[in-house]
Amino acid sequence: MAVRGFEAREKSVLTLIYPRRPQQRLVLLGLKKRGFGQGKLNGFGGKLEPGECLEDSAIRELQEECGLTADRDGLNWRGSLTYLYDTKPKAMEVNVFDLNMWKGEPEETEEMKPAWYGHEDIPLDKMWADDAYWLLQYLDEQMATPFVGRFRFKGHEGPDSWEVLEHSVAPLVPASVPRFGQSEPGAALLVSTVSFVDAPNARPLESFIRYHLRKGFARVMIFVDDPSDTATLDVVRRFPTSRVLYRVRGEDLLQAQRQHCASFKKLAGFIDKEVSARQLIDFEFASTLAPSLACRWILCLDSDELFYTSEDSIVPHFQMLESQDIHQMSYLNHEGVPEQPETQDYFATVSLFKQHQFAVPLTAKARSGLRFWMDRSKHGQYFLFYDNGKSACRTGFGATPSSQHLWQLPAGHKSCTALADPRRMDVEGFRECRDPCILHFPVCGVAWLYAKYKTLGAFPDKWLGNMPLDESFHKDAREAHLSHGDALSALFTEQVMLDSEQAAAQIACGTCVRLTEHVTVLDSVPAATTMPDSTANPALINSAVAQGDTLVGVERGWILSKAMGYLSPELQ
Numbered sequence: 001m002a003v004r005g006f007e008a009r010e011k012s013v014l015t016l017i018y019p020r021r022p023q024q025r026l027v028l029l030g031l032k033k034r035g036f037g038q039g040k041l042n043g044f045g046g047k048l049e050p051g052e053c054l055e056d057s058a059i060r061e062l063q064e065e066c067g068l069t070a071d072r073d074g075l076n077w078r079g080s081l082t083y084l085y086d087t088k089p090k091a092m093e094v095n096v097f098d099l100n101m102w103k104g105e106p107e108e109t110e111e112m113k114p115a116w117y118g119h120e121d122i123p124l125d126k127m128w129a130d131d132a133y134w135l136l137q138y139l140d141e142q143m144a145t146p147f148v149g150r151f152r153f154k155g156h157e158g159p160d161s162w163e164v165l166e167h168s169v170a171p172l173v174p175a176s177v178p179r180f181g182q183s184e185p186g187a188a189l190l191v192s193t194v195s196f197v198d199a200p201n202a203r204p205l206e207s208f209i210r211y212h213l214r215k216g217f218a219r220v221m222i223f224v225d226d227p228s229d230t231a232t233l234d235v236v237r238r239f240p241t242s243r244v245l246y247r248v249r250g251e252d253l254l255q256a257q258r259q260h261c262a263s264f265k266k267l268a269g270f271i272d273k274e275v276s277a278r279q280l281i282d283f284e285f286a287s288t289l290a291p292s293l294a295c296r297w298i299l300c301l302d303s304d305e306l307f308y309t310s311e312d313s314i315v316p317h318f319q320m321l322e323s324q325d326i327h328q329m330s331y332l333n334h335e336g337v338p339e340q341p342e343t344q345d346y347f348a349t350v351s352l353f354k355q356h357q358f359a360v361p362l363t364a365k366a367r368s369g370l371r372f373w374m375d376r377s378k379h380g381q382y383f384l385f386y387d388n389g390k391s392a393c394r395t396g397f398g399a400t401p402s403s404q405h406l407w408q409l410p411a412g413h414k415s416c417t418a419l420a421d422p423r424r425m426d427v428e429g430f431r432e433c434r435d436p437c438i439l440h441f442p443v444c445g446v447a448w449l450y451a452k453y454k455t456l457g458a459f460p461d462k463w464l465g466n467m468p469l470d471e472s473f474h475k476d477a478r479e480a481h482l483s484h485g486d487a488l489s490a491l492f493t494e495q496v497m498l499d500s501e502q503a504a505a506q507i508a509c510g511t512c513v514r515l516t517e518h519v520t521v522l523d524s525v526p527a528a529t530t531m532p533d534s535t536a537n538p539a540l541i542n543s544a545v546a547q548g549d550t551l552v553g554v555e556r557g558w559i560l561s562k563a564m565g566y567l568s569p570e571l572q
């Protein structure tokens, strides 16, 4: 039974720990003597306290409730269950851990009365009603872990707490994903340097992490760009440290980067001033750690990007690249188009995308669609931000990031690109790939536009001291922000957002596509109301190769770029 709309609700995050003696098929349960769930038998746990991560909270709760001192190495995150009680406004996300190493003997406390139970003797009728759907399967290892589950209850007390109205439990990721912690083909690390200090909220970060874990990334590594960024820290701490690691900017990190990163010297002068310098050093540092984290691939994204695939998992894609001895693959990026001025979480709501110009069909209609955007923007831009994709790279063979988009490979390693870029004419390296691709949600709401330019501040006219910035939306947005008026809002209305009529026209002419797989994975409802069924197909990026358009990518890119004036003068 599908349970929808859970992620859209406010929720508290809790732990639930089961101390176990698997060989004897024993589990320690406690009778809850007071508070939430009073009178029921359950594992041990409770809410995260401010500043606590899941594991610290689990260890504290176990100690408080039954006197056992958990050994951190014996604590394993097995899944998360979200509960919605119709009598409570907030959902509860409960993270299930099992524990197989501890010190001490269980003792009764004011909150819990503990006792050991054999798996065969577990009295489900004295427990929460959802336990009947998963607890025994989990204890007997008959259920793939990690798992995600959702349960809706009529109420949290009395007979209502026995009524499960909706339920679902499933593996977090498909079976194709390598077993976590083993360096198997396709195991990938996702990296991002993040700041939500100036942002309206950090919900997109939670979606960013959740989406990528669901799509089979083995680990996520977050660099917290600003140590005072409690919003980001609060989010990353809610994920198990076995899957989501974080490092906070500061002297320790700098020291480690100085020691391990070849580019430290070159970037040192910019690290304080430019986000891009911090990203590059973080990416290189993460790539040095990746092999020890059993990750054979690395992908570095901003926290307003998703590695989109309509498949269940990204793993078979990386496995395929490995089997063909490809060490780097660059992906097309598509730019999100907001259809509403505000959203709490752009990943959960934005479903309209300008396709990369190299993926737009070469039809007269599409060309008029491109013209629409170029006429609309002050500097003749179709995309308002970058159009050179992002790349995934193999780890452990000495590649270093040459930019946020591309890795520098040691000689003799194969690199491929889905961008049929006529400026390079890299015919050898071109490889048709529409899925996976990058979805970029750069300014998908007025508040997010303000937040982005507040964070970037008065950035210089040159990247890393030497690459001049073009006259562009990006520069205009900087000026608009520094002018402190409502110039930024005007930019948003005039150049970023589309109304429903314009959106339908852009979809019809082939420049924009409607993609909803990420919205489905995040289990939320898209904000847009204009979603004709024919365009809600996740495979649409592939079918957007227009009817009658038989040109392969490089030719298409060449002609289109010439037509649109993208070619540099010497190539024209």
Ligand SMILES: Nc1[nH]c(=O)nc2c1ncn2[C@H]1C[C@H](O)[C@@H](COP(=O)(O)OP(=O)(O)OP(=O)(O)O)O1
Pocket: 014, 015, 016, 017, 035, 036, 037, 042, 043, 044, 045, 046, 047, 048, 083, 092, 094, 128, 129, 130, 131
């Ligand atoms: N439907 C359900 N099925 C289940 O198996 N465990 C549930 C559940 N709903 C909640 N839980 C667990 C999660 C958590 O371990 C515990 C509830 O935690 P508590 O309310 O005891 O938290 P705290 O100890 O932080 O609360 P306070 O006593 O208010 O401080 O019950």
